[in-house]
Amino acid sequence: MKRNCLLKLLTEKRYLELKELMSEYNSVDLADLLMELEDQELAMVFRMIDKDKAAEVFAYMDDDQQQALLGSFTNQEVGHILDAMYTDDAVDLLEDMPANVVNRLLDQVSKDTRSDINRLLKYPEDSAGSIMTVEYIDVTPQMTVQQVLDKIRRVGIHSETVYTCYVVEKRKLKGIITAEALMTHDGDLLVEELMEEKYVFIRTTDDREEAANLFRKYGLIAIPVVDQEGYIVGIVTFDDAMDVLTEETTEDIHKMAAISSSEDSYLKTSVFGHARQRIMWLLILMFSATVTGAIITKYENAFTAIPLLVSFIPMLMDTGGNCGSQSSTLIIRGLAVDELHFSDFFTIIWKEFRVALVVGAALAMANGLRIYLVYRNFAMAMVIATSLVVTIVIAKLVGCILPILAKQLHMDPAIMASPLITTIVDTCSIVIYFQIATLVFHL
Amino acid sequence: MKRNCLLKLLTEKRYLELKELMSEYNSVDLADLLMELEDQELAMVFRMIDKDKAAEVFAYMDDDQQQALLGSFTNQEVGHILDAMYTDDAVDLLEDMPANVVNRLLDQVSKDTRSDINRLLKYPEDSAGSIMTVEYIDVTPQMTVQQVLDKIRRVGIHSETVYTCYVVEKRKLKGIITAEALMTHDGDLLVEELMEEKYVFIRTTDDREEAANLFRKYGLIAIPVVDQEGYIVGIVTFDDAMDVLTEETTEDIHKMAAISSSEDSYLKTSVFGHARQRIMWLLILMFSATVTGAIITKYENAFTAIPLLVSFIPMLMDTGGNCGSQSSTLIIRGLAVDELHFSDFFTIIWKEFRVALVVGAALAMANGLRIYLVYRNFAMAMVIATSLVVTIVIAKLVGCILPILAKQLHMDPAIMASPLITTIVDTCSIVIYFQIATLVFHL
Numbered sequence: 001m002k003r004n005c006l007l008k009l010l011t012e013k014r015y016l017e018l019k020e021l022m023s024e025y026n027s028v029d030l031a032d033l034l035m036e037l038e039d040q041e042l043a044m045v046f047r048m049i050d051k052d053k054a055a056e057v058f059a060y061m062d063d064d065q066q067q068a069l070l071g072s073f074t075n076q077e078v079g080h081i082l083d084a085m086y087t088d089d090a091v092d093l094l095e096d097m098p099a100n101v102v103n104r105l106l107d108q109v110s111k112d113t114r115s116d117i118n119r120l121l122k123y124p125e126d127s128a129g130s131i132m133t134v135e136y137i138d139v140t141p142q143m144t145v146q147q148v149l150d151k152i153r154r155v156g157i158h159s160e161t162v163y164t165c166y167v168v169e170k171r172k173l174k175g176i177i178t179a180e181a182l183m184t185h186d187g188d189l190l191v192e193e194l195m196e197e198k199y200v201f202i203r204t205t206d207d208r209e210e211a212a213n214l215f216r217k218y219g220l221i222a223i224p225v226v227d228q229e230g231y232i233v234g235i236v237t238f239d240d241a242m243d244v245l246t247e248e249t250t251e252d253i254h255k256m257a258a259i260s261s262s263e264d265s266y267l268k269t270s271v272f273g274h275a276r277q278r279i280m281w282l283l284i285l286m287f288s289a290t291v292t293g294a295i296i297t298k299y300e301n302a303f304t305a306i307p308l309l310v311s312f313i314p315m316l317m318d319t320g321g322n323c324g325s326q327s328s329t330l331i332i333r334g335l336a337v338d339e340l341h342f343s344d345f346f347t348i349i350w351k352e353f354r355v356a357l358v359v360g361a362a363l364a365m366a367n368g369l370r371i372y373l374v375y376r377n378f379a380m381a382m383v384i385a386t387s388l389v390v391t392i393v394i395a396k397l398v399g400c401i402l403p404i405l406a407k408q409l410h411m412d413p414a415i416m417a418s419p420l421i422t423t424i425v426d427t428c429s430i431v432i433y434f435q436i437a438t439l440v441f442h443l
Numbered sequence: 444m445k446r447n448c449l450l451k452l453l454t455e456k457r458y459l460e461l462k463e464l465m466s467e468y469n470s471v472d473l474a475d476l477l478m479e480l481e482d483q484e485l486a487m488v489f490r491m492i493d494k495d496k497a498a499e500v501f502a503y504m505d506d507d508q509q510q511a512l513l514g515s516f517t518n519q520e521v522g523h524i525l526d527a528m529y530t531d532d533a534v535d536l537l538e539d540m541p542a543n544v545v546n547r548l549l550d551q552v553s554k555d556t557r558s559d560i561n562r563l564l565k566y567p568e569d570s571a572g573s574i575m576t577v578e579y580i581d582v583t584p585q586m587t588v589q590q591v592l593d594k595i596r597r598v599g600i601h602s603e604t605v606y607t608c609y610v611v612e613k614r615k616l617k618g619i620i621t622a623e624a625l626m627t628h629d630g631d632l633l634v635e636e637l638m639e640e641k642y643v644f645i646r647t648t649d650d651r652e653e654a655a656n657l658f659r660k661y662g663l664i665a666i667p668v669v670d671q672e673g674y675i676v677g678i679v680t681f682d683d684a685m686d687v688l689t690e691e692t693t694e695d696i697h698k699m700a701a702i703s704s705s706e707d708s709y710l711k712t713s714v715f716g717h718a719r720q721r722i723m724w725l726l727i728l729m730f731s732a733t734v735t736g737a738i739i740t741k742y743e744n745a746f747t748a749i750p751l752l753v754s755f756i757p758m759l760m761d762t763g764g765n766c767g768s769q770s771s772t773l774i775i776r777g778l779a780v781d782e783l784h785f786s787d788f789f790t791i792i793w794k795e796f797r798v799a800l801v802v803g804a805a806l807a808m809a810n811g812l813r814i815y816l817v818y819r820n821f822a823m824a825m826v827i828a829t830s831l832v833v834t835i836v837i838a839k840l841v842g843c844i845l846p847i848l849a850k851q852l853h854m855d856p857a858i859m860a861s862p863l864i865t866t867i868v869d870t871c872s873i874v875i876y877f878q879i880a881t882l883v884f885h886l
Binding site for chain 2: 024025026028149152153156162163179180182183184185198200215216217218219221238239242243245246249250253254256257258259265266267271272274275278279281282283285286287289290292293294296297300303304307308310311312313314315317318319321322323325326328329330331333334337339340344347348351354355358359362363366367370418419422423426430
């Protein structure tokens with residue numbers, strides 16, 4: 001079923017067939033398809049989706065379409081959708097709206113939903129609290145397996161995941177019991193006999209990226225979230241964790257290319273939006289690069305005497321930049337996936353130093369030989385070879401030290417990436433190069 | 444429990460306490476802890492872990508330690524561990540070993556395990572088949588819910604996930620039924636009444652990254668894998684998918700910084716290993732950069748007449764490189780997370796062109812003004828401003844076009860990143876700059 005087919009059914013008023021077709025679709029795919037419709041068509045078609053499925057499809061749409069749909073809904077319809085959505089999805093939706101709209105929308109939902117949503121809206125944007133959902137199944141230690149299964153049967157359908165139940169006593173989390181344990185044990189066993197008392201948990205105030213990393217490390221489906229007093233307040237599920245990992249990685253990759261982060265997708269961002277995300281860093285880096293230029297003017301006598309010197313500037317600058325960004329990229333990614341730590345500081349520096357010597361020697365030999373063969377100028381070959389080795393050593397050291405220091409100072413290591421490293425290394429490489437050249441050629 | 448505490452219990456032969464302590468540990472954490480031990484201590488301590496848990500802990504260790512342990516095991520122990528491991532973990536372990544060792548190890552396992560492992564070993568390394576497991580629960584359409592629950596109780600403990608059962612008739616996959624459906628419905632309902640006939644699946648030959656992206660898109664716990672005839676041959680679980688996404692992203696990030704991919708972690712890779720991963724690209728890029736140098740020598744007359752021209756080279760090169768890598772990074776990441784497609788080609792080019800004009804104008808004004816104020820040289824300010832705008836437009840266009848073309852030509856877009864783009868843009872910016880300068884200054 002493509003957009004055209006769907007529109008055809010709509011204009012020919014073959015609503016029953018349309019309903020039938022849509023009911024066969026997966027909610028994710030249906031949301032994808034509806035995204036291709038104009039706002040007005042969308043409002044019509046959306047009303048034909050089964051009530052139960054509608055909230056799910058709605059949750060998968062993008063912000064613009066959600067807003068458009070909300071605008072066309074009656075108050076009652078708004079209430080129905082928000083009540084049927086998982087709290088974390090509803091919170092995602094409301095977070096980006098002006099306060100007065102949020103209040104108007106919240107007026108339409110049930111009291112319970114309203115208080116849940118209000119509570120979640122208070123957590124900081126990057127906290128585990130902001131991605132958790134309050135729909136989970138809590139049981140007591142004294143319940144039997146059969147009683148838990150009965151409870152799941154009763155309320156399970158409304159819970160984002162039924163595959164882990166949380167054993168709670170006086171609001172404190174005592175342990176967890178998996179659906180696997182429930183399904184593979186006798187109905188009259190007690191929960192306290194089967195529950196796991198060692199479990200992974202997160203706090204509401206934990207960073208959402210750290211929370212997401214726990215999913216990766218332990219391969220869990222859901223992780224309980226507790227507040228400062230140890231009371232359970234919600235759970236985070238693996239699908240939300242996967243989204244967080246993807247978003248955070250994208251943010252890191254963008255930062256590493258000197259782009260300020262943005263939540264909108266590439267195509268949805270306007271031209272000026274894109275420009276705004278990129279100009280600030282470009283300006284900073286451009287003016288930093290003029291320092292390198294200013295240094296070059298000091299060696300005017302050198303390169304007017306031997307103009308050939310100028311022609312090696314791009315090669316030296318690029319190689320230094322590339323070497324530095326190789327190191328910084330390896331370290332930044334290693335820190336992000338929790339593979340490298342501050343305690344590895346000296347190990348890393350020592351390793352990068354030796355790698356730099358090996359790489360530097362190889363590049364210096366290759367280029368030195370080339371220059372000697374092309375220009376028959378042994379002194380120039382030596383100047384370039386020596387400059388290359390020193391530049392590469394400095395580039396690799398700067399490239400590995402800055403991200404680790406940034407992490408230790410609670411800054412984002414991702415900004416210590418290619419562009420900044422390149423700018424710093426450029427200055428160093430130019431100074432080294434002309435210093436060696438003036439020495440060798442007595443300029 | 445830290446390493447010291449563990450070693451203390453070991454040397455004081457307090458084995459019971461040691462066993463007790465280890466049994467309280469999560470398998471992931473225990474594997475982490477054991478990784479700090481020397482090979483000999485490890486072999487001793489490992490034997491004290493509960494039989495059931497041992498295979499899990501073993502699966503979480505890294506390659507080196509697995510090899511060391513295997514070396515210290517008796518044939519019987521090897522057989523026990525491999526039989527108890529999930530097939531996909533066992534395959535991961537065997538994949539990196541020489542064929543004769545693999546054969547020796549496979550001699551020790553049961554016939555079923557051996558044939559499962561042999562089958563999985565045949566799938567290409569980056570295919571969905573290579574990350575799937577053959578432990579899943581299959582049911583028939585005619586079974587009742589109660590019969591399925593009984594089957595789960597019987598075999599469930601050996602299945603990597605019991606939360607989705609696969610409805611199979613004559614080896615063909617007919618549908619899926621979730622544990623949630625089983626737990627929330629009457630025991631005498633038939634599977635065929637409850638099963639979902641529209642389900643997401645993958646083929647053994649699909650790329651493992653594409654398979655992993657399906658988990659992200661649909662938020663699934665497991666996806667069935669079918670062969671070319673539509674027979675179900677295994678499942679992929681979300682935890683493996685998360686690992687694949689992390690690995691593939693790391694590989695992309697490394698490629699984007701001109702580092703060849705490697706499966707080993709930073710710290711485990713030797714100095715020469717690191718050097719090998721980096722030298723090839725550095726050599727290619729270094730020699731490409733000499734082209735830019737050769738072009739500069741053509742303008743020797745220009746910069747010996749006006750030496751100031753040289754001092755703007757680093758700024759122009761850096762800015763061009765940064766602008767290009769911003770664009771290429773946005774596009775490469777957009778392609779990787781399936782947000783951008785070839786069909787957006789012209790939309791992207793048109794957008795980048797306009798962004799380049801806005802960014803170019805801003806940077807040209809800022810730098811032009813600076814140069815005018817510092818050097819009181821209007822002509823020079825104009826040369827730099829114009830060169831900046833043209834360079835930025837070219838950089839952004841090259842930066843967005845190359846990754847999309849690479850993708851379309853079934854190459855990895857990640858290699859069209861910062862280093863390569865920078866080298867290409869450098870050459871362009873130098874030519875443009877000196878061309879404009881010679882025109883303006885009549886050189």
